Amino acid sequence: MAVTVAVPTRLAHAGRERTLITPEGVALPLTVAARGSRIGALIFDLVLLFTILFLGSIGLMLLAGGVAGLIGRFGTGREAPVALQFLIVVWIIFSFLLRYAYFLFFELGPRGATLGKRRAGIRIAARDGGRLTAEMVIARNLLRDIELFMPVVLISSIGAGSSPAWLAGTAWFALFMLLPCFNRDGLRAGDMIAGTWVVEAPRRKLEATMPVSAAVGGAFQFTDAELAVYGEYELQTLERILREDREAAMVSVQAAIGAKIGRPVDGWNPRPFLEAYYTQLRTRLETGMRMGKRKADKHSGGSS
């Protein structure tokens, strides 16, 4: 149900914006996660898994050494195979669980993201806008096994000395790693099978309303013609500059606006000037919106 819609303003991540229609019919804007952040998340997860596996193995080895020492001192020597065998079983189960349970546990959690994905600010979601189910998460993670680890198995089963094995393994790896680059939504094989996708999960604070100072009805009254030159894109850029509140940027923007509308701005404090212009421009544009007239940016006409 994901469709691309025409968005009135210019966007920072053009091409990755999607609108999902939820079951209640709310149009929900989503941004497909950038491929770079997905790779970053994957590398983070893998490094974490390998570190845990490495530390766990060392721990078990130390334990085995300790057990062997104890047996050497007190035992009859017959216990050694049983004890070591038990540790090997523990290790095999540990590494198996680590590989499968890590992804399942975190992606089934309320955040829908592994630790790496959380860091990258992305999460998984159902592509049809419905509920994300346990089956979907299982399906996409089973597929990860062949996408990532299959070449390693292939090479080790044929033999590291064989060049065809390396060629086939590399081709396999490249095919699955590049798959997300060949579809619009950056789906890997597991996402296709499971009906999921990876999207950005932004968390934002509610910022204060734009300060509306006494200047609205004060010294700066702009005429209709002076306000008509800019559109929504410029308004929102101005909003960002006012929120960032950097003196140098405000001075240059004030100068640019002054030059454009033909008003001398020398000696006037930039902040009240820009606040007044912002408020009056926004009032004008929002009134236009209610009348069904929108002006996307300074290049477009009265309505678009």
Place this chain on the structure above:
Amino acid sequence: MTTAFASETISAALLRSDRFRIEREADWQRLEAIVTAAEKGRLRRISDEDLLALPQLYRTVASSLSIARAISLDAATLRYLEALVQRAWFVVYGPRSSLIEWLRGFLGGGWSRSVRGLGQDLLTSLLVMIAGALVGWLLVAHDPEWYRALVPGGMGDTRVPGASPAVLRETIFGHSGQDGLGAFAAFLFSNNARVSLLAFSLGFAFGIPTLLLLVQNTAIVGAMLWLYHGAGLTVDFAAWLSVHGTTELFAIFLSGAAGLHIGRSMAFPGTRSVLTAAAEAGRRSAQVMAGVVLMLIVAALLEGFARQLVDNTLGRLAIGGFMLAFWLAYFFAFGRAGDRVADRGAGEARTWQ
């Protein structure tokens, strides 16, 4: 009196879209607090009142968003609302079941239902496996050299063509005192798990590699059956194999069917798009595969322990036969009443889509 006057002056000074925001801000903040707690997994700390209000608040904020889009040009507020509605949507439509709850539903009928849902692919998988065993037998019967090509064997493996019946008998009896069974079982499990996951995952290359993998694996069984048949040990070998084989081959059979299910829905998606068809089949198959992993654990335990401890043909046949009967009953007789309920549920869900 003074406060009313003050708020009046403020509202007079504000933009209409800011007034809209200030009137609704409290609801937004409340939803944000609930959603943040839910994201941190602290559902227990949310009061019942808040939890009941969540769906209503979600809809309220979603409608605030669509109104704000129509009347407001405050980019910060719009972005905040978009992010908030998205997070609330993830909470309301996130995975509802925890791993434990899912497991209960899964073992209590969900698994058998998805196995039955594979339909004709079960038949295909079974036929391909029988054909594979036949091919293995016929190839080796035609030319024993095929045996070495089909069966991967170590240097010390005595199970080769030309081995005497006594040697072959030794390979299937008399290991009850052996050590190293636990580690062996764990190794077998992780190896078998890989083969079945492969059979499943390769399904999305339209199922063809799955077919090849099934044939290759059952051809080994066919070739070994021929070998023991030549030594007059057919029943003993079948019994030896059946202890874990009825479970293990059943698991491979299911994973093959799951792989073929995906392959077939992608090759013949019908009126759906290829991706939708693949996703539908993928979800059903994933249920089956989660169960296959469980079956392989059972098979590895049977192979590592039961087979070595029970050292006679009749006992082995009894265990293998019981396991086969158990799986058949579980998959094809258990939870049939649930099918109708599930079908009706799906039908009702479709009505509202």
